[in-house]
Amino acid sequence: MSQPDPTADPDSPEGRGGAAAAVPAAPPGAGRAGLDRRRILGAAIEYIDAHGLNALTMRRLGAHLGVEAMALYRYVPGREQLLDGVVESVIDELYGDPDVHLAASRGWQDYLQRLAHGVRRIALAHPEVFPLVATRPPAAPWVRPPLRSLRWVESFLDALIDSGFTEEAAVAAYRAYSSFLLGHLLLEVSQKGVKISPLDQPEGVPDAAASTELGDYPTVVRLESLLSLDESAAEFEEALENLLGRLEVVLTESRTPRRGDPRS
Amino acid sequence: MSQPDPTADPDSPEGRGGAAAAVPAAPPGAGRAGLDRRRILGAAIEYIDAHGLNALTMRRLGAHLGVEAMALYRYVPGREQLLDGVVESVIDELYGDPDVHLAASRGWQDYLQRLAHGVRRIALAHPEVFPLVATRPPAAPWVRPPLRSLRWVESFLDALIDSGFTEEAAVAAYRAYSSFLLGHLLLEVSQKGVKISPLDQPEGVPDAAASTELGDYPTVVRLESLLSLDESAAEFEEALENLLGRLEVVLTESRTPRRGDPRS
């Protein structure tokens, strides 16, 4: 019963212990009633996970915490900043993940692999929050979604530079890596959402209109089962490994400078 | 004066004629006053491009069109559907782009290249709208952002299958391609946004606090200029070519079946 399915997605919430909890449990000894920023952000994440982003209003979040909406304003400047805090909070789960390291102690590939899976775990644990992670404007050009934290940017660059990447190559790798992560995970959670949401289509003759409008797209119809197949985990792995391979080429090429490169 | 800078980004709005206009100009002969869905969607895109997504309200859009908010409801069921229409409208620009073909008449690589640049042109022309394109939930698992149209999915799959891809390979290519496009373009427009928005930081001593808080991240500080550099165009090209190369391998491998594959 507790033995997980060997074919299960190792990053999916059910496939792991409790490593991706929304909030790492308030400081031990904190009673029940006290309102504070940490508890508010945790409740907000919980609420979004449960009811979706649009359903989150200050009043409802207050009610969820057993408090009036205005009480929240003592700990959070406003709704926008609350959402910023939610994003930050969710990304902070990375620090609590024992499988993700801040330094490349076992090689840069291992480091990037663990980081990618850590972020993926977060995305899958909070599919309703992740689009927010992706679309909130970054504070500076160099802090990109989905990492969103200077500490991770620093760690990323250090890991690669320590492993022999030039500064330029490390920066290029950072950009390629973030855009890969963002694109893949955003599509993955949005695909996950679509499988659930067709419950708002309780029509009479269910597929009559749909089928006719699909008539013009025979290939889509024919490949529907292939297209609907969820191979996200395998595709993630493959794309990630391809990216790492590509970076490896960059690394070794930068170590053996090619013709036309003057001195050094 | 009209000669574009040879180093300019060919997909940037300034670098081209008028191929990426928001709306292909209402049917010729349509007077000025008449309200209709097309005009409303066009005005909405215009408004979002000018003032951002959050600033778009039914009342303000009505005012922008010289009309009361409620008048819009005769042509659009509600705000959500208006946004859906905006997304659809923006993506429809692809059909008007003479550089993007619906069939792979000059090879699948050419087809994918043109398609990618067409979508990139749209993203750059409407940076405020693009996150919407990326995050609106798709209607079905197989219609993914950023293409968002059955016709494009059909065209994509046909192009690849006609070029020799197996059905499985075509579907896999479709997924890899969409996630590449989405990730790269989303980061590109969000980076574009951050360069503009620091105008809401007219503080007294501008970088005093910022510098101190950056003190813990020496690598980020040292590489700041590299990190801020905008090489989106080149990186897009490189990542796209890498993806195409990867797909080419898939294609040729599927043509010469490997060991262990029974018959054929």
Added chain:
DNA sequence: GCCCGCGCATTTACAGCGTAAACACTTGTG
């Protein structure tokens, strides 16, 4: 014991939002 401030939550209030419903007006048709 008393009272005072002070930290926290509530109450009240307001402008703006999306949108349902009733209304007024224009226009083509008999």
Added chain:
DNA sequence: CACAAGTGTTTACGCTGTAAATGCGCGGGC
């Protein structure tokens, strides 16, 4: 002229984010 259809406006309601005033309980000086 009457009428019907189509289009835009008015009015109204419940909900939103949030500024401002209000109430409340608790720990320390007198």
